[in-house]
Amino acid sequence: MTLPTEFEDWAHGIQSRMEDALAQHLPSAEIVPLRLHEAMRYAVLGGGKRVRPLLAFAAGEVARANADRVAVAACAVELIHAYSLVHDDMPCMDDDVLRRGKPTVHVEFDEATALLVGDSLQSLAFQLLAQYPLADDAHKQLEMVTLLAVAAGSRGMAGGQAIDLASVGQALTLPELELMHIHKTGALIRASVMLGALCGRLSEKDVARLDRFARFIGLAFQVVDDVLDEEASTATLGKTAGKDAEQNKPTYVSLLGLEKARTLALELREDAVSAIKHFGDKARRLHEIADFIVLRKF
């Protein structure tokens, strides 16, 4: 199975649009405090697959959302994602020195700056989501802020990180591993899809369909990550590979083995795709992203 070049063009278009939008919304490195702003830009700009923005735009297409609105919502999600990477890389967490082939923020700058970069990126995410008109109804936009806050917080992404910490060296069951990932990566992936959709108009039933898609694809994303972590060398992944195994962290591969993990990823992709079958061609991009996530080599 290969992805059409036309999808790649679309994805590159979004990635380039996101780079511009993020560069515009991040404070200039010429504004005080200079070093903090320089480090915030270092943490966010210049790379990343921008999977969450791709999902937001693709969900926005289903809901016929205004693309300028989706770009702002996607920036908010991407800032939350970027902050989580900066904090996760710190010595008291995963202690990683490389990210996307570059020194991590606390290595390139210092730990205190990395801490403040993450804190400031989170604030900026909520600022964007509240500051620009993203929905026809301001009440709906407040719901979007709530949705991102819940997805980022202790019942979402940060909570997943805490479960992950507690699981090092533990023998988790498959349901426990799934619970961790539903929080750690699934919550923000779901938020990406939902926020993109909420920039437009959809019936409750259709929102529920997208929600279902997002939950399956969030899990698929993590299973594939575990498979890639097992397979990849440091050189091709751009981050220190095999770290999970080294730290004795439970993964889908350690629980299921490589082959069964690969099969699970494909099954989750099928489930995701069938959840959005109803939308027909409007959901073409979501369908392609599902393929992209499962087939990606990085």
Added chain:
Amino acid sequence: MTLPTEFEDWAHGIQSRMEDALAQHLPSAEIVPLRLHEAMRYAVLGGGKRVRPLLAFAAGEVARANADRVAVAACAVELIHAYSLVHDDMPCMDDDVLRRGKPTVHVEFDEATALLVGDSLQSLAFQLLAQYPLADDAHKQLEMVTLLAVAAGSRGMAGGQAIDLASVGQALTLPELELMHIHKTGALIRASVMLGALCGRLSEKDVARLDRFARFIGLAFQVVDDVLDEEASTATLGKTAGKDAEQNKPTYVSLLGLEKARTLALELREDAVSAIKHFGDKARRLHEIADFIVLRKF
């Protein structure tokens, strides 16, 4: 000058109401992830002067705001304040082991948990501010979210922390020191007053008056902090005292001397009080808080 007992009763009432509201809004320690939620509650509950909530309630009285709304807005501000203390105490920042007479979060739990506690408290603050109806007009409530996000972020509190870090061992001028504090503590104190007021109804001119009050009182608060830090022993302050001097951090006392710093605090109080003279008795609590901040012994 002494404060009337009646003010103290009012303040204790707010403090007790805030303790209940925060306890209710924080996730239960019986919900997964247990340890994170336990640590979040440890960081926020059981103490603190709750100066920012007092300011929010007092400003709310000027604007005839509904007290239930003000309580939610005050919780949001207090959660941002609490998160900043948890992160500031970490080894890569101020490396403090005591806070309000208790071990700091990274000492009582661990560094990774402290990091996630701060991150999660910030998310929760924005969740509360978006989730509950706080203004008659949802657009106005979105402005409240924006206001808190700007106050917390790199152009506000977190930025002030970055300026502070950069200033260790530097010879700052008085305007440079002021710039740091306007960001570091001033921004959130201003947000407390503004959010309390925005829960009610005020003319733009009256909001500007409160804004002026808030800026003066924010600086006064910091000057008094510096004076207390100089004077206090570890026992009475409940945190490691004299730390600024030890780290060679510039303070109002190091720049002006103890006497002139005390005089400056009193002058700022006068400026603050005259900014709200227009409101007459409606601003009585704000007036009393200004006295409380300048006269406090802890």
